[in-house]
Amino acid sequence: MKPLKLLALVLLGTLSAHAQSTADPKQDLFSQSFSRMIVQDITYAIVGENAPVSGVKIDVSKPEGTISAMFPNKAPKWYFPFEIFGFELKGGVTDKNFGFFKGTNANAAFEFRPSFHTITWGNSALYGYGNEARANKKLVIANNDLVLQQSVRQRDTFFVLTELYNHHLQVLKSPKKGPTGIVAADRHKKIAEVLLQKLLNNKSITVDSKLTWDQVLKLLPQATADGNGNINTDKDYYPELVELYKKYEKTDKKRKDNELDKMVANSDGLWTRKRYSWWSFNPFVKTEKVNEYYTTFEDKDSLYFKPDYRWTYGVSVYFNKYWLTPNKIAVLLRGGPSLAYSNNVSNLSSFNYETRTPFFQNGSSQTEKIKTGTAYNNSAIKEGWERQLAAEFYLLPLNSFVPGLYLAGNIANSDLYKLPGVVGRAEDTWKAGAEGGLVFNINNREKDKSLLSIITYFRYEDFTDKTRTDAITGTEEPRRDFQKRNIGIGIKIGIPITLPKRTE
Template sequence: MKKNLLIKLIRSWFTVGFILLTAPGFAQKSQLIPDSIFTKMIVDDITYAITGENTPVSGFKIDVSKPEGTISAVFPTKNSKVPWDIFSFELKGGVTDKNFSFLKGLNSASSAFEFRPSWHFITLHNSAKFGPKQTNGPKKQILAAQNELVFEQAGRSIDTFYVVTALYNHHLGILNQPKTLPQVTVDIEAQKSIAAYLIPKLIRKSGLVIKTDQSLDAIMAILPPAKNDAKTGLMDPATFNNDVVLLYLKQKKAFDGLPADKVNKVIANASTIWTQKSYLWLTFSPFVKTDKANEYYTLFEGRDSLYFKSGYRWSYGASLTLNQYWVNPGKLGVFLRGALSLSQSNNLANLTAYNYETRNPMFIYGTSVTEKSKTGSAYNNSDIQSAFMKQGTVELYLLPLASSCPGLYLSGNVAQSDLFKLPAIAGRQNDTWKIGAEGGFIFNVNNREKDKTVLSVITYFRYEDFTDSQRTTIKTNKAEPIDDFRQRNMGFGLKVGIPITLPKRS
């Protein structure tokens, strides 16, 4: 019954994912800002939701219950030919027992390493709402006026770059490699005024006054063109004006950054008018992970042994996540996500390592024995198993944005695998299910302007497995101490996150 339910859930999620991924586009017309800018706003907001500005514990992480470090980065996609909209990755390193190490453990440590790239597909079902006319009417008028100024400034900047490019092509025409003129709405009078202003500065004749009642070509002809030397056939340095090249390079750099700058300005202007934003996207995340652990062999190569050896246990798999994000600016943020994952894994996370000490004689004198000792922690090699695992996870974040009240974090997971079988425990020989939950409070520390989160903290309580109970071994018929059961299943923790975003928000 449980197996059939899990299969149905997996089919449902993949069906939903297919429908969402095949939807054409992902920007709903906002009626306040152009569709292309609205699309940019969606990508920016979802990028921040992914990286942890609105969902905590991203970037560098510290988990008191299990120390680990994470490096993560996010890259919105500029290439429209690829099917995904945002790419991110997470590189994680930590420990399974005591000692912290990011990429590798010491000889006596049990460490973990994981790499997880993610491709995020933004769906069609995204929108932003604004209030009724009677309350937001004045704001809409202000926004329209602000955007008109932005577009007007952008037009003047483009006209300047057009003139500078034309002057470059005129002056260096002997090279026969003209720069591409930007596509602009023709404003001849503005361009003639710009050319008349720039040319006296370029030829260093500040007293020269150029009349604009002539054609643009006639005005540009006042700038002397570079000529070739009659003897060498190369450009004559005496006729070359380096200021023209320097001005072109300066204006090109400004022009290349102009569209994004103006787009961000329009998004910022509209930020005060939205009453609700709703975003839906899908994430596909394959992963590979290795756990380095010391293993104790009672038998090694078919012989009795007291042998310790570091082993690397590899896991791999992939997950599909559906993300829904609602935000009422200045009031409340809600982030809900559900994931299904399939993986080839091991049971190291369910085992408990034990400490050991080995002694080897170094020097014997009479009854005195000097020994060399080595301590560490290890797992029984015979206890470590690998198997296929299916898992479903749901996470919910509630973040008040208008008060200092902490947010709420809830998470639940269901997993099915042969790894959960416990042949030595009465009643658990064929147990293949595990159900866990986690919950706590979120504390966000904002910057001085109160517009960004610089630090996120979660205090949480976790119950590892609701299907678990106090265990009785078949061999001894003795129940484990209740403290062992509680230690295995119940835990309090603290997660601290410093959001790191690449590229940074403008």
């Protein structure tokens, strides 16, 4: 996260995010490992738009499939200052049939929503209090020191191996790059002795401490090449030298990531509380296939039905607060505004239709082609801007059969909510809705990752809505139409396919 989002290790185990970089490289690395833990935990907590599930979703009341993924950004820059980014692709229908990639004979809906998350100030975690915190902190620091010592030994070995490799293949005149900032010292001679014994298959080889570094390297014969530049590989140690170099080169490229991951793992099971904050930015675009009924078409009265795609686009901004007591409970609170250019289809009453077309006739017998569906009056469909403020709350017991709880609410304003054809609704510009339910998480055998999330929910779309009466005919809509428009009860099943291991 350096230099934008460095985190500092605070005394007594309290760690605060976005502190300034210290002069101590070891302390700076510890800070980055804490930053790595925050990213992992937040990635686990970021669960999509509406529910704590990432992966494939099935909404029983309105079939919908979701493909989602989250990716940590290991090196945020000023032009892309996001620690985590991802995307969510939804496909579903608003009619009876489900089709993810095709919407034939169905009212298909698709949505693409990238997400960008940046960590704020004020993130912290505790090892405990008093003597417990001091003991846990000492244990973590001791284990982290072992990680760094092992890393130093690994880099020293890679340095010596690179030196031997370049000496042996000097004929190629294309030396390889090893770890930077290392100068040959006495400690490297012992490593060279072990490597030479292995490569030359001779346990009696010794490296005298009085030898210069050039003399040490010369204990490995140099390779020769033919006129075409092909290396003579008749020596057994040549292929092993090449393989060893490739192995350590690959390991060195992942050295820092491995150090940070091991440091995060060293704290597993010792944290007693975590508290994180971050911002989420979610631009989105979606389209919905709508069957539209034209009472007039091309200036003529008609009974014309035409499918059309209605587009919606916009952006939402959320502030997220996450409290975690490992192995006990997690609380996630998020909320913020959104702005979208949308339409009023969801606010309109639809109707079912049936059309019959002669298909085949034999004498007095006639076969008709019948098409049925759900449609909206084209003249009633409007487009415009919609403003919304939403909030969500999740209470999730961890490692327990007790279900979690989630609540969500929103209030929105738009001229799209006006219903000129409905008694008393011509000037409506506000709507408010809420949703709530229970969350059941099924963990793997080690209880460190959710395999399946089952969410039961109840949704009330608009508290300002009521049974509608037609302004012209005075006819009141059936109660079931009101309920279909506003009330949703169902189950969402999620398979988390992209989440990293949760640190505890």
